[in-house]
Amino acid sequence: MKVILLSIRLRTSILLLAISMLSGLTVTAEEKDEYAVNLASNDSIGTYMVNETGFTLYYFLNDPGDGNSTCSGVCLDAWPAFYAENITVPEGLNASDFADAIRTDDVKQTAYKGWPLYYYIEDTAPGELKGHGAKEVWLVASLEDFNLIES
Secondary structure, three states: OHHHHHHHHHHHHHHHHHHHHHHHHHHHHHHHOOOOEEEEEEOOOEEEEEEOOOOEOEEEOOOOOOOEOOOOOHHHHHOOEOOOOOOOOOOOOOHHHEEEOEOOOOOOOEEEOOEEOEOOOOOOOOOOOOOOOHHHOEEEOEHHHHHHHHO
16 A cells, blocks of 8 residues: 555656646746847847847838838838737837837837837848848847937
């Protein structure tokens, strides 16, 4: 009888340990995607914004900077709108600097300090910056750029 009880206790302990380890992995995965907008860094660009999975966010110099987006149609095919319903940000960003962009179509988009944010279709992996400087009007949403725009 003692052997059976010990075996049940051992199995229960192993099961509880496994559940504990798995729940720890879940928390770690959730923490990775904790912010709707996060920050990344590059030696030449400095600190810039990325989405929750690490894809680079861009802004368009042809947008007026007042929350309105001028990118539609073929432009929007190459530069999809970034949208986050609930903005959560790390230290270094302020959630109140984000708002819904103003668009004439039904596309939802998030703007930062009045500048609508976009992805670039050719960025196929987190951290890629292939759209930076495209046609001299597409730029990575770097904190340094926005500090210059404000001053």
